[in-house]
Amino acid sequence: MTVQGPERTFMTDANQAPQDAHERTDNRPIVAKFGGSSVADAGQVRKIAAIVRANPARRYVVVSAPGKRSGSDKKITDLLYLCHSLGEQGLDASAPFAVIKDRYLGLAEELGVPGAWEWLRDIQQHIADGADKDWVASRGEYLSARIIAAYLDAEFVDAIEGISFGADGRLHGAETYTRMGSRLGAVPKDKVAVIPGFYGQDVKGRIRCFSRGGSDVTGAIVARAVHASVYENWTDVSGMLMADPRLVPNPKPIQEITYREQRELSYMGATVLHDEAVFPVREAGIPIHIKNTNQPEDDGTRIVTTRDSANTAIVGIAGRRGFTIILTEKAMMNQERGYGRKVLEILEANGISYEHSPTSIDTLSVIVTDEELNGKESEVVTEIRRIVQPDRIEVERDIAMLAIVGQGMVHRIGIAAKVFMALASAEVNIRLINQGSSELNIIIGVSDSDYERALRAIYDVFAEES
Amino acid sequence: MTVQGPERTFMTDANQAPQDAHERTDNRPIVAKFGGSSVADAGQVRKIAAIVRANPARRYVVVSAPGKRSGSDKKITDLLYLCHSLGEQGLDASAPFAVIKDRYLGLAEELGVPGAWEWLRDIQQHIADGADKDWVASRGEYLSARIIAAYLDAEFVDAIEGISFGADGRLHGAETYTRMGSRLGAVPKDKVAVIPGFYGQDVKGRIRCFSRGGSDVTGAIVARAVHASVYENWTDVSGMLMADPRLVPNPKPIQEITYREQRELSYMGATVLHDEAVFPVREAGIPIHIKNTNQPEDDGTRIVTTRDSANTAIVGIAGRRGFTIILTEKAMMNQERGYGRKVLEILEANGISYEHSPTSIDTLSVIVTDEELNGKESEVVTEIRRIVQPDRIEVERDIAMLAIVGQGMVHRIGIAAKVFMALASAEVNIRLINQGSSELNIIIGVSDSDYERALRAIYDVFAEES
Incomplete structure (x- = not known):
């Protein structure tokens, strides 16, 4: 996932005050990952160069494949998959490949980078020879990194030299950090290294792509491997916002947020970076700095291990629609050990994860997402009836859940x-409140029809203060 | 349990306006159960007579054993148990029996009831012959009922003629209602029947006592058996109160409350009638009316199936101390199906019922009472560590839970x-909120040290309105 399109939720593109000094506090390097929009054309790549040169600590650059320049552009990775499918069927892939070729050759030419023609010819040949799907898909990032490395006069370090997968396609974390660390340690101190995002290599020497989070994951791995002082994630927005801008007009930016807060907002719909892109650096305590390639002077959002929450108790408000409540009631339930466990077991047996399970004296509810429940509702209800024999069971649909997030x-x-x-002022009927498991949030369930009004009402109260 | 001593919580002894007309709306009879304080002496029994005569529909009277008249009085049932223990050991029980004899003979004499001397002699003989414990214990209610029946010129109907237990000591509900209904149907229409509370007879013809709820259960069974219009529970307080009078000065009385609301308040500490005393009439939709023998003109509290909640959203506030929160945290918990089920299974395997299980993105807590957790804490924590491998597990003690109860x-x-x-005004730190399983309550967890302040603050807000 690159930070684009509908995923751009909760990110801002307007912010204040230039500043580029506070990462230089020690000798540790900075890893700068640039997303699809930051490598979309030659103008964008020149911005990358300016950013990298502005701070000598920015020694490791991870790049995505070029993003769309306009709505009519095709996604490079989609085109590569198409080429692979055609090649696999023994059909001619030259038409989609021509679009790819034009894009990269145009970029290389504008930046004055030689050699792109040969790289593309080799790739086209491999596709015709029936190359693996992941190998083909990975060429978008590979070509980006080669061209940008050449333009920056940097060393190109292929991701396969560091990132190792098992035969099952799972990342070998420890081995990856060691290999990547020692490979990048070999890059001369006065050189920048450019690493393609999105892929690595498995134990059999085959290219493997990350399923989700793509190049963001590569950036996090590199940051962890080189013990970076910060993992900069450069995109086309100036960081996260306190609320979804599609629901709240001009929400305030978030300057600082902890990993745990970010994870809670992200889980409840405020997607910025995929969890898999966060954990490698989170584990190592390396902060993430979300920055805007187009407005590098903006503060952006820093994702950190700890923050001083004295001034901002609430960092953000997020929400998701599409939950269902299954309520069961049974007199003297509390005397029946195992009631709750049995209900959860029925869900588990049906392959359903539950979100919450509030209980009262004679009632127990489970809240599940509609995707999880999908098509299994009547089966689950029947089994609950049969196994725990409730006096009453009710299914309530169209529930939205809001999370108000802030540490302490x-x-x-x-x-x-x-x-x-x-x-209350917004006349929202509260269907459910869950607070107390995490000290980070209050979770509130409301009817779908009250959702947007509820979110705006809460935002308005806390935006004033922050 | 009779409504006395510390159980008197949440009951009032001051109220308004005489009224005794609104139960006479149809031909159905009223069952009036009188507790220990209502049969404590001759003066109290005269009040019973006045109450019974005030409404010809009051055809079925259930009585407890005489309660304490003062702190120095012994409990009749305790003395009976003592007599049984002595008799069982072949020892002389005449000393404790003399106290019992004095009490009943005094009562019978004052009321001008003959025959008590023979009843007592027979009982003493049976004890000396090694009568069953339950038989001995039941004689307190038996004697009450005989004396009061004679005083009221009513028919004495022994509980064993209607109430049937299985060999396992469990009530045979359906059989009991049929037998009791037909036995009481044989009482002439112009006669009142008096039935002793607290006991019945099992399939082998042995007396069996109710373990808890005692005579209140008998009253509920009789009301169900005769299809009563109302089950009157006469005690020494004028009904339930909105909050515990030990914590809130002069709490308002509750005039009307539903069974479900009453059950929730009762579960959270506001004990009035034991659940087992409520279910027989609740199932049949017969309202319970808690009344004060000493102030029969007071409204008391009506416990009903449904009520109009337009004016009083909140009927009462109750709370309990002594809860512990076990919090577990694990990154990406939501991707791990069965996490919650496994935690609950560990509790179940350790014989622990849980009260609530709030969840957040990466956390799951369980709230248990200290009695349930008692001594098993380190074992439970160890097993949770081993089985679900949380990143963090924390145990927080001294939690009090409040329930704010009101339908709709x-x-x-x-x-x-x-x-x-x-x-917030009372500066109470909220540790936990659980709302949404039942539409009847909000449950709030606070530190023990904030408990009383929290309860008073909430009471003050809602007492103004009701």
């Missing part, structure tokens, strides 16, 4: 009061 | 806002 919220008096006052 | 609360906007505003 539990230890701040009055946060809940503000949330529920805002919802 | 979920569909009332602003209730949560009021609750949390009140808690």
Whole structure:
């Protein structure tokens, strides 16, 4: 996933104050990952060069394949998959490959980079020879990295020299960090290294692509491998926003957020980086800095291990639609050990993960996403009836869940009061409240029809303060 | 349990306006059960007579054993158990039996009831002959009923003629209702029947006592058996109160409450009637009316199937201390199907019922009472560590839980806002919120040290309105 299109949710493209000094506090390098929009054309690549040169600590650059320049552009990776499918069937892939070739040759020519013609010829030949799907898909990032390395007068380091997968397609983390670290350690100190995102190599020497999070994952791995001071994730927006801009007009940017807060917002719909792209650096305590290639002077959003929450108790509000509540009621349930376990077991046996399971004296509910429940509802209800024999079972659809996220919220008096006052003023009917497992959030369930009103009401209260 | 001593929580002894007309709307009889304080002496029994005569529909009277008249009085049932223990050992039980004899002979004499001396002599003889423990214990209610039946010129109907237990000591509900109904149907229409509470007879013809709820259960069974219009439960307080009077000064009385609301308040500490005393009439839709023998003109509290909640969204606030939160955290928990089920299974295997299990993105907590957890904490924590391998596990003690109870609360906007505003003003730190399983309550966890302040703050907000 690159930070584009609908995933751009919660990111801003307007911000303040130039600043590019506070990463230079020690000798550790910076890893800068540039997304699809940052390598879309020669103008964008020149911005990359300026950013890299602005700070000598930016020694490791990870790049995506070029993103769309306009709505009519095809996605490079989609075209590569198409070439592979044609090649596999023994059909001529030259038409889609011509589009790819034009794009890269145009980029290389504008940047004055030689050699692109040969790289493309070799790739076309491999496709015709029936190359693996992942190998073909990976060539978008490979070509980006080759061209940008040449333009920056940097060393091209292929991802296969560091990133190792097992035969099962799972990343070998420890081995990857060691190999990547020692390979990049071999790059001369005065040289920048450019590494293609999105792929690595398995134990059999075959190219493997990351299923999701793509180049963001590569950037995180490189940052971890070189013990970076920060993992910069350069995109076309100036960081995360306090709320979804499709629901709240001009939401405020988030300057600093912890990993845990970011994970909660992300889980509840505020997608910025995929979890897999966060864990390698999170584990190592390396902060992520989301920055805007087009406005490098903007603050962006720093994702950190700990932050001082004295001023901002709430960092953001996120939400998702499409939940269903299955409510069961049974008199004297509390005397029946195993009731809850049995209900969860029925869900598990049907391959359904549950989100929450609130309980009251004689009731137990489970909240599941519609995707999880999909088509299994009547089976689940029948089994619950049969196995735990509730007095009543009800299914309530069209529930939306909101998460109000901020560390230390539990230890701040009055946060809940503000949330529920805002919802009362907005005449939102609260269907469910869940607070107390994590000290980071309050989770509130409302009817789908109240969702947007609820989110705006809560945003308005906390935006004033932050 | 009789409604006395510390169990008197949440009951009032001051109320308004005499009224005794609104049960006479049809031909169905009223069952009136009188607790220990209502049969404590001759003066109290005269009040019973006045109450019974005030309404010809009061055809079935269930009585407890005499309660304590003062702190120095012994409990009749305790003395009976003592007599049984002595008799069982072949020892002389005449000393404790003399106290029992004095009490009943005094009562019979004051009321001008003959024959008590023979009843007591027979009982003493049976004890000396090694009568069953339950038989001995049941004689307190038996004697009450005989004396009161004679005083009221009513028919004495022994509980063994209607109430049937299986060999396992469990009530045979259907058989009991049929037998009791037909036995009481044989009582002449112009006669009142008096039935002793607390016991029945098993399939082998042995007396069996109810383990808890005692005479209240008998009253409920009789009401169900005769299709009563109402089950009156006469005690020494004028009904339930909105909050615990030990924590809130002069809480308002509750005039009307549904069974479900009553059950929730009762579960959270506001004990009035034991659940087993409620279910027989609840199932049949017969309302319970808690009344004060000493102030029969007071409204008391009506426990009903449905009520109009337009004016009173909140009927009461209850709470309990002594909960522990076990919090587990694990990154990407949501991708791990069965995590929650496994945690609950560990509790179940250790014989622990859980109260709540709030979840957040990467966390799952369980809330258990200290009695359930008692001594098993380190074992449970160790097993959770071993089986689900959380990144973090924390145990937080000294948690109190409050329940704010009122039907239709979920569909009332602003209730949560009021609750949390009140808690914020009282500077209460909210540790946990659980709302949404039942539409009847909001459950809030706070530190033990904040408990009383929290309860008072919430009471103050809702007492104003009701």
